[in-house]
Amino acid sequence: MIEVRDLVKVFDTRGQVVRAVDNVSTNVAKGEVLVVLGPSGSGKSTFLRCLNGLEEFDSGSVSIDGLQLADPKTDINAYRREVGMVFQHFNLFPHMTVLENLCLAQKVVRKRGQKDSEAKAMALLEKVGIAQKAREYPSRLSGGQQQRVAIARALAMDPKVMLFDEPTSALDPEMVGEVLDVMKNLAVEGMTMVCVTHEMGFAREVADRVLFFDHGKLLEDASPTEFFNAPKDPRAQAFLRQVL
Amino acid sequence: MKQKKAQWPWHVLTVLVLVGLAGALYYATSLMSYEWRWNRVPQYFAYQAEETQRATDISTVSELVRQGGSAQVTLRNDAGDEQHLTVDENSLQFAQGDDVAEGDVVGVTRHWAAGPLLWGLWTTLWLSLVSGVLGLLIGLATGLCRLSSNPTLRDLSTIYVELVRGTPLLVQIFIFYFFIGTVMNLSREFAGIAALSLFTGAYVAEIIRSGVQSIARGQNEAARSLGLSAGQSMRHVVLPQAFKRVLPPLAGQFISLVKDTSLVSVIAITELLKSGREVITTSFSPFEILFCVAGLYLLINLPLSKIASRLERRLAQSD
Numbered sequence A: 001m002i003e004v005r006d007l008v009k010v011f012d013t014r015g016q017v018v019r020a021v022d023n024v025s026t027n028v029a030k031g032e033v034l035v036v037l038g039p040s041g042s043g044k045s046t047f048l049r050c051l052n053g054l055e056e057f058d059s060g061s062v063s064i065d066g067l068q069l070a071d072p073k074t075d076i077n078a079y080r081r082e083v084g085m086v087f088q089h090f091n092l093f094p095h096m097t098v099l100e101n102l103c104l105a106q107k108v109v110r111k112r113g114q115k116d117s118e119a120k121a122m123a124l125l126e127k128v129g130i131a132q133k134a135r136e137y138p139s140r141l142s143g144g145q146q147q148r149v150a151i152a153r154a155l156a157m158d159p160k161v162m163l164f165d166e167p168t169s170a171l172d173p174e175m176v177g178e179v180l181d182v183m184k185n186l187a188v189e190g191m192t193m194v195c196v197t198h199e200m201g202f203a204r205e206v207a208d209r210v211l212f213f214d215h216g217k218l219l220e221d222a223s224p225t226e227f228f229n230a231p232k233d234p235r236a237q238a239f240l241r242q243v244l
Numbered sequence B: 001m002k003q004k005k006a007q008w009p010w011h012v013l014t015v016l017v018l019v020g021l022a023g024a025l026y027y028a029t030s031l032m033s034y035e036w037r038w039n040r041v042p043q044y045f046a047y048q049a050e051e052t053q054r055a056t057d058i059s060t061v062s063e064l065v066r067q068g069g070s071a072q073v074t075l076r077n078d079a080g081d082e083q084h085l086t087v088d089e090n091s092l093q094f095a096q097g098d099d100v101a102e103g104d105v106v107g108v109t110r111h112w113a114a115g116p117l118l119w120g121l122w123t124t125l126w127l128s129l130v131s132g133v134l135g136l137l138i139g140l141a142t143g144l145c146r147l148s149s150n151p152t153l154r155d156l157s158t159i160y161v162e163l164v165r166g167t168p169l170l171v172q173i174f175i176f177y178f179f180i181g182t183v184m185n186l187s188r189e190f191a192g193i194a195a196l197s198l199f200t201g202a203y204v205a206e207i208i209r210s211g212v213q214s215i216a217r218g219q220n221e222a223a224r225s226l227g228l229s230a231g232q233s234m235r236h237v238v239l240p241q242a243f244k245r246v247l248p249p250l251a252g253q254f255i256s257l258v259k260d261t262s263l264v265s266v267i268a269i270t271e272l273l274k275s276g277r278e279v280i281t282t283s284f285s286p287f288e289i290l291f292c293v294a295g296l297y298l299l300i301n302l303p304l305s306k307i308a309s310r311l312e313r314r315l316a317q318s319d
């Protein structure tokens, strides 16, 4: 479903060249859940952001269901409709209520009517367990609630793929569980997901495959059992010794 | 525990200080034997204008009806033609049956008319309003150009902003007056509005630009990742949030604009200040008139800042 070929992203800040994603190729099948691991600065976020074009890559290709991201004929906005993204800091729109957050893109991008948008929004809020907060502004919600709203907002566009960039890293520990539960349910329902996370439990339990990055390079692409029990790359072994 | 101290003695002190200042001013003017004549001032706001009513032909007063302070006069000439006039009763010059010569004053009608200060206030108001709206539109467009990815748009908008901000408004007004006035042959009001709105536009552009840039990048990224185009993200997500932040500086800019309209008096637009100066030449009461002029500017600007702070509070409800 997702095809990544020879992806390269170089950051050049005043002569300081960083190969943030260095020649990465991988495939994600429909319904598959990928967990991306790696030390800080290894290029996980950059890789994820390349998948929906938030970061313009330098060479290689990314496609979803045959739709080429870098093709000038591709409408980037049409492409992004199919790819939901959840951010570390939620990025809810603070000037809108929870319900309006969920309805905006449905109305503006999907051209759904007010009624349909709201019905869809309420159904999703129900699903992530915060329907009673629909009329509140995001600032009144806890971090965990905000992140669940953010997930619902992305789902409202009926995406084919969901990308998660450390969705629980900015949360107080007691709220991590509620967000992971929502993600687990999504995985069970068969959503195709790529998750950057430091939650090793989630990776073991939910992931179909684990990708390990370091210095922009994809060093391991293995099943969770293989990766956690017998990592091949020495840097992956060192990483696991540190986090486990 | 923090003790709550009474505030009112301090407010009393404030009043005492103000009274003291007013007294000092009065004393200073009395030293230069200035005579305060506030009673002369009201007529420059509004006065009773008189309009004389004259007979158009040699005729006689054929009918005269007095009614509630006014008199309806009917004049008939030899040919039997009638002229009907209505005048104030106490100004009536003729009685029933009197002969009237051509051009004779039959009486006057009186009505309230706005004095020069009110006219000046009105001119200042509409100059501010028109320049403010235009300045806002220009500033919005320019501010977005400053943030554009197109280098030409960016360069042009930067040049415009720097040129306008780096030169005195007074010089700009003269340039516009001579350019628009002589080359394009348009009215001085047009030149004044053009100068004021371009001046305001440059400052508004900077306010908008910094407001948009103050919105976290993640907001735009979240909108774009949902499939909104750059324009849709700007319109629905970034600008509404930026607007809330730029409201206080924008209000300040409009308050400045109202005051800056006084500068167009140099190209002979009779706005509030110029009206005041004209009144001074006939009334010989410079202090009274200038205080009134200052008070009228305050009358516009105080509600303006009140509205701005109320809007600000309304928008803050989502915080």
Ligand SMILES: Nc1ncnc2c1ncn2[C@@H]1O[C@H](COP(=O)(O)OP(=O)(O)OP(=O)(O)O)[C@@H](O)[C@H]1O
Binding pocket: A011, A012, A013, A018, A019, A020, A038, A039, A040, A041, A042, A043, A044, A045, A046, A047
């Ligand atoms: N906008 C940018 N400009 C310049 N360099 C960047 C930019 N974004 C990321 N980088 C660099 O690219 C490399 C990869 O960064 P990235 O954010 O993808 O890492 P990460 O694996 O997500 O790290 P973390 O776990 O801390 O989030 C880092 O060296 C970072 O400094």
Ligand SMILES: [Mg+2]
Binding pocket: A044, A045, A046, A166
């Ligand atoms: Mg990251």
